[in-house]
Amino acid sequence: MIWNEAERLPRKELEKLQLERLKKIVEWVYNRVPFYRKKFDEAGVKPEDIKHLQDIQKLPFTTKDDLRDNYPFGMFAVDLEDVVRVHASSGTTGKPTVVGYTKNDIELWAEVMARTLAAAGVTKKDIVQNAYGYGLFTGGLGVHYGAEKLGATVVPMSGGNTQKQVMLMKDFGSTVLACTPSYSLNIYEVAKEMGVDIKELPLRVGVFGAEPWSENMRREIESKMGIDAIDIYGLSEIIGPGVASECIEAKEGLHVFENHFLVEIINPETGEVLPYGEKGELVFTTLTKEAFPLIRYRTRDISWLNPEPCKCGRTTVRMARVTGRTDDMLIIRGVNVFPSQIEHILLEYEGLSPHYLIIVDRKGALDTMEIQIEVTEEIFSDEIKKLEWLAKKIENDIKDLIGVSAEVKLVEPKTIERSMGKAKRVIDKRKI
Amino acid sequence: MLVKxxxxxxxxxSGRLEEITGILAENNVNIRALSLxxxxxxxxxxxxxxxxDKAEKVLKEKMITVSTNNVVAVVVPDKPGGLHSILVPLRDAGINIEYMYAFLAKHKDDAIIIFRFEDPESAIKVLEKANVTLISSQELLNM
Structure with missing residues (x-):
């Protein structure tokens, strides 16, 4: 379902609207945020230099470090009294990144989240069990406001308390589950232990995001739970969830809500803008946000853009599912490895658990990679040679497809920690 | 003549084996033979x-990965050449042994050998033809 007609504007009209809005936002930040004035001045560019959409390339990038340097409110473009809410990133590496919203921003967020949910096939008749964390993290409240705007019934469960998730899912007859893909599998397992088969419940759609996941993981979730699993994308700096979403009709790339967010793909090393179809780092400019506008924000997420019209009728450009971030990328003996590549290989094996952990270490001068895999009933054999053969085969696949050697270690079920939010896939013990 | x-x-x-024996002890399950x-x-x-059946159920409840397989229990005279006399007909019939382990029967002069065959049905036929004594689950538990 298409929530807003803006999603199928003819490209010419859309681009005209984007240019108008871009001019406004550049002037807005230049006049209101000292950081931007200084950066634009240093780059020798003035708001009136923006005459065409391509002129955005004259503007400097904004990075995560810029946000940290201006912690907590230095990037806000309005007075704090006009800010009605703040959120913050988890800040695992230092201070969190703080973002602010005006009343209009909150309304915009609800609008793009309503579009997201509508694209996932959610309607006002649905019961949305929202298991994204509520709090500083944008996932919970983002889905909450969007689902309310859509008119659906929201069950604000937040993350965790998994047995209760299962109980309410069953008792309320929730039709939509919103959480991270890894948490959905955790809920599935706990349900199974409780004797509840999610396939038998009314649940029909999963709205999954906030962490990279593979196409095989989608298939696994869909067949185990009997639902449509939809990939959504967003990040707190841009607005939270609601930047892009797959449509249930195609499930082939995520429609970027382009009349609010302008998207570019760049070569992460040179900063050069890449044409459609080429893989690189996603860069977003917010076109309509008031409190926390961002100009050419480098997300570190890797994707590519597809401008082809989609069968759902939307005219917006689609971004390929994000399978890694430049910061998730492991460099092992000089080879770039994304955890999602490993996941994809593991899930090619029938019966292999989607819970895995990659442990990277350095012995002497050599990087080592160990992959822990849980031995499920499906793959267990009473013969050692069969288990060893399986481990060896996975090691060979990884070597063939990724080009690095890994050691596969079989571990007992449930020994790999289950996530309530973003799954931890990698432990890097290297001290460099 | 298959034994579960x-x-x-x-x-x-450390502690993993102890957890298993603990679960079995708590549920009053007696171990007759084992191999690690x-x-x-x-x-x-x-x-x-x-x-x-009970052991499988209680172990699964504790999220232990457990499977059941059919093995063959054979009575072997506890004297030199005892095991050899059983392996000869198996070799002649081209039957492959995946693994095996032995224990002594109580109050008797026999040893019991547990065989895991790739194809237990054919193995049983060969052994019966060679007049080897096979024992059932029930007999095994009563020994």
């Missing part, structure tokens, strides 16, 4: 118990 055996996946960490095969990372514990 439990196989359990164990990580090579190990590699540097993991082991497989194979058990013959007096109540395999």
């Amino acid at each position: 055996q439990l196989s359990i996946f164990l990580e090579n960490r 095969a190990d590699t540097s990372d993991f082991g497989i514990l194979r058990l013959i118990v007096d109540d395999p």
Whole structure:
């Protein structure tokens, strides 16, 4: 379902609207945020230099470090009294990144989240069990406001308390589950232990995001739970969830809500803008946000853009599912490895658990990679040679497809920690 | 003449075996025979118990990876050449043994050998033809 007609504007009209809005936002930040004035001045560019959409390339990038340097409110473009809410990133590496919203921003967020949910096939008749964390993290409240705007019934469960998730899912007859893909599998397992088969419940759609996941993981979730699993994308700096979403009709790339967010793909090393179809780092400019506008924000997420019209009728450009971030990328003996590549290989094996952990270490001068895999009933054999053969085969696949050697270690079920939010896939013990 | 055996996946960490024996003790399951095969990372514990169905159920409830397999229990005279006399007909018939382990029967002069065959049905035929004594689950538990 298409929530807003803006999603199928003819490209010419859309681009005209984007240019108008871009001019406004550049002037807005230049006049209101000292950081931007200084950066634009240093780059020798003035708001009136923006005459065409391509002129955005004259503007400097904004990075995560810029946000940290201006912690907590230095990037806000309005007075704090006009800010009605703040959120913050988890800040695992230092201070969190703080973002602010005006009343209009909150309304915009609800609008793009309503579009997201509508694209996932959610309607006002649905019961949305929202298991994204509520709090500083944008996932919970983002889905909450969007689902309310859509008119659906929201069950604000937040993350965790998994047995209760299962109980309410069953008792309320929730039709939509919103959480991270890894948490959905955790809920599935706990349900199974409780004797509840999610396939038998009314649940029909999963709205999954906030962490990279593979196409095989989608298939696994869909067949185990009997639902449509939809990939959504967003990040707190841009607005939270609601930047892009797959449509249930195609499930082939995520429609970027382009009349609010302008998207570019760049070569992460040179900063050069890449044409459609080429893989690189996603860069977003917010076109309509008031409190926390961002100009050419480098997300570190890797994707590519597809401008082809989609069968759902939307005219917006689609971004390929994000399978890694430049910061998730492991460099092992000089080879770039994304955890999602490993996941994809593991899930090619029938019966292999989607819970895995990659442990990277350095012995002497050599990087080592160990992959822990849980031995499920499906793959267990009473013969050692069969288990060893399986481990060896996975090691060979990884070597063939990724080009690095890994050691596969079989571990007992449930020994790999289950996530309530973003799954931890990698432990890097290297001290460099 | 097939005997039900439990196989359990164990990580090579201290305390793992003790957890299994604890669960079985708590549930009053008696272990008749066992064998532990190990590699540097993991082991497989194979058990013959007096109540395999109950043991499987209580272990699964504790999220232990367990499977059941059919093995063949053979009576072997506890004297030189005893085992050899059984292996000869198996070799002649081209029957492959995946693994085996032995224990002594109480109050008797026989040893019991548990065989895991790739094809237990054919193995049983060969052994019966060679007049080897096979024992059923029930007999095994009463010994």
